[in-house]
Amino acid sequence: xxxxxxxxxxxxxxxxxxxxxxxxxxxxxxxxxxxxxxxxxxxxxxxxxxxxxxxxxxxxxxxxxxxxxxxxxxxxxxxxxxxxxxxxxxxxxxxxxxxxxxxxxxxxxxxxxxxxxxxxxxxxxxxxxxxxxxxxxxxxxxxxxxxxxxxxxxxxxxxxxxxxxxxxxxxxxxxxxxxxxxxxxxxxxxxxxxxxxxxxxxxxxxxxxxxxxxxxxxxxxxxxxxxxxxxxxxxxxxxxxxxxxxxxxxxxxxxxxxx
Amino acid sequence: xxxxxxxxxxxxxxxxxxxxxxxxxxxxxxxxxxxxxxxxxxxxxxxxxxxxxxxxxxxxxxxxxxxxxxxxxxxxxxxxxxxxxxxxxxxxxxxxxxxxxxxxxxxxxxxxxxxxxxxxxxxxxxxxxxxxxxxxxxxxxxxxxxxxxxxxxxxxxxxxxxxxxxxxxxxxxxxxxxxxxxxxxxxxxxxxxxxxxxxxxxxxxxxxxxxxxxxxxxxxxxxxxxxxxxxxxxxxxxxxxxxxxxxxxxxxxxxxxxxxxxxxxx
Numbered sequence: 001x002x003x004x005x006x007x008x009x010x011x012x013x014x015x016x017x018x019x020x021x022x023x024x025x026x027x028x029x030x031x032x033x034x035x036x037x038x039x040x041x042x043x044x045x046x047x048x049x050x051x052x053x054x055x056x057x058x059x060x061x062x063x064x065x066x067x068x069x070x071x072x073x074x075x076x077x078x079x080x081x082x083x084x085x086x087x088x089x090x091x092x093x094x095x096x097x098x099x100x101x102x103x104x105x106x107x108x109x110x111x112x113x114x115x116x117x118x119x120x121x122x123x124x125x126x127x128x129x130x131x132x133x134x135x136x137x138x139x140x141x142x143x144x145x146x147x148x149x150x151x152x153x154x155x156x157x158x159x160x161x162x163x164x165x166x167x168x169x170x171x172x173x174x175x176x177x178x179x180x181x182x183x184x185x186x187x188x189x190x191x192x193x194x195x196x197x198x199x200x201x202x203x204x205x206x207x208x209x210x211x212x213x214x215x216x217x218x219x220x221x222x223x224x225x226x227x228x229x230x231x232x233x234x235x236x237x238x239x240x241x242x243x244x245x246x247x248x249x250x251x252x253x254x255x256x257x258x259x
Numbered sequence: 260x261x262x263x264x265x266x267x268x269x270x271x272x273x274x275x276x277x278x279x280x281x282x283x284x285x286x287x288x289x290x291x292x293x294x295x296x297x298x299x300x301x302x303x304x305x306x307x308x309x310x311x312x313x314x315x316x317x318x319x320x321x322x323x324x325x326x327x328x329x330x331x332x333x334x335x336x337x338x339x340x341x342x343x344x345x346x347x348x349x350x351x352x353x354x355x356x357x358x359x360x361x362x363x364x365x366x367x368x369x370x371x372x373x374x375x376x377x378x379x380x381x382x383x384x385x386x387x388x389x390x391x392x393x394x395x396x397x398x399x400x401x402x403x404x405x406x407x408x409x410x411x412x413x414x415x416x417x418x419x420x421x422x423x424x425x426x427x428x429x430x431x432x433x434x435x436x437x438x439x440x441x442x443x444x445x446x447x448x449x450x451x452x453x454x455x456x457x458x459x460x461x462x463x464x465x466x467x468x469x470x471x472x473x474x475x476x477x478x479x480x481x482x483x484x485x486x487x488x489x490x491x492x493x494x495x496x497x498x499x500x501x502x503x504x505x506x507x508x509x510x511x512x513x514x515x516x517x518x519x520x521x522x523x524x525x
Contacts, residue, residue, distance in 0.1 A: 142366075142373075142431075147391075149354055161374075
C-alpha cells in the first residue's frame, strides 16, 4: 500500500513553508502576473478584433476573421511552442531575458504570456462583439445624431453599456486563464506548475505534491470568484435589475457552464 | 413655396433651413422616397403625416444623414448634408464632417434612446462637453436651465430607468436642445408613450415650436392644429399634399388624404 507522506504534503501545502522555496514563490507570482497581463492583452486584442469584425471596411473584417479563425482553430500549446521555439530558431526573435532592477523576466515567460494573450484575444473578440451587439442600435443613432463620431460614440456610449454584458464571461475567462498558464510548463517558463514539477523531480512525491499544487489553483480561482461576484453585484446595483449568481453557485458552476 | 424648390439661389437664402431636391432613396429594390422636394423656412414647424411605410420617417432620417440617399440633394442651412459633389457625382462626406453637420441638428426618437448608464443631467451635458468642448460647469448650468424648461429640474440625478416614458422623452428633448441646434427633428415622439403622458411631451413641443425650426413626424392632430405652419401628407414615398393645417382639415385636395384623415381622426 502507498505510504502517503504527510510531512511533504503539509510542507508544500502550507504557504508559510512552501513559499520559502524560491521555485514556488516566484512560480506563484509568475502565475498571477502572467494571468493578469495575458488577460489584459486578450481584452485589448479582443476589443480591436471585435471592432474589426463589425467594421464596414472589408480588409479590417477579413483581418479580424482570420485572426479569430486561426487562434481559436489551433491548439494553444502549439501556438505557444511555435511562437517560442519557432521565432527563436529562425532568429526572428529570441526572447532574451528582460532585466528590470532585481527582477528578471525570462524569455519563456514573455513568450508564454504573449501566446496566452494573443490566443485569449480571439476568444474575447466574440465576447466583446456579443456585448456590443447587445446594446440597442438606437444608442449609436442617438449618439451620432448629437454629433458624436463613431469612436466617441463607442467609447462613451456603447462600450460602457456593453461592459455589463462583457464582464461576467470575462470573469470566467480569467478563471480559465489562471489554470491555462500551466501550459507554459512545456516551454519551461517558471510558473507554479513548473516549480512543483521541478520539486517533484527531486523528491518524486507526485501524489502529495500535485494535490498540494491543485489546492493553490483552487485558492486562486476561489479568491477570484469572490472578487468577480463583488464586481458583478456592483454592476447590477447601478443597473438595478440584474440578479448575479453568488459565489457558491459560481463555484459549483450551476449558472455558468464550465469551459 | 413650391415654385422655389428648383431655384438654385434658394440654397444660399439664409431663411431656408432645410431644402431637399429630387431625393431618391431605395431599400434594396423598394423605392421609399421618390423625387422628394421640400423646403422648410426658419422658425417654420412642419408636421409630416402619412400611413406607416410611407417613407415619412425615412425622409426625416435622411435630413441628418442617419439614412443615406441614392440621389438628390439635401441642404441644411445651405450646406449639403452627408455628401459633397465631385465631377457631378455625390461622394459621402468624411465621418468627422458628417458628425459636425449632425451637431447642429437635434433629433428626438420614438424610443427616446436616452443613455441608460448616465443620469438625466449627464445625458444632457454628454455632447456639449465631448463634442462642443463646453466647460463642464457651463454645460451643467445650461443643462439645468433646459431641465427647468422641460419641468424636470428635480430629476437631474435620476437614471432613465427611474423615469416615466414622458419624462424620458422630455429629457431627450432637453438633450437635443443642449447642442443649440438650428433645426429639431422629431420622429414619432409620442408613439411609444402611454396616453396619459402624451400631453406633457406635446406641451413642451408646442412651447418649442414658437422659437425653433421643427420637422415633426407625428399623427398628433391636436399638436399639428396648434403648432404646425404646414402639414405634409406623404404616401408611397411621395409628398401628396403640402398645405396649412386649416386647409388640410377642412378641405384636403386629394382623395388619398381624405381617406387617411378619416382613419386617424376617428
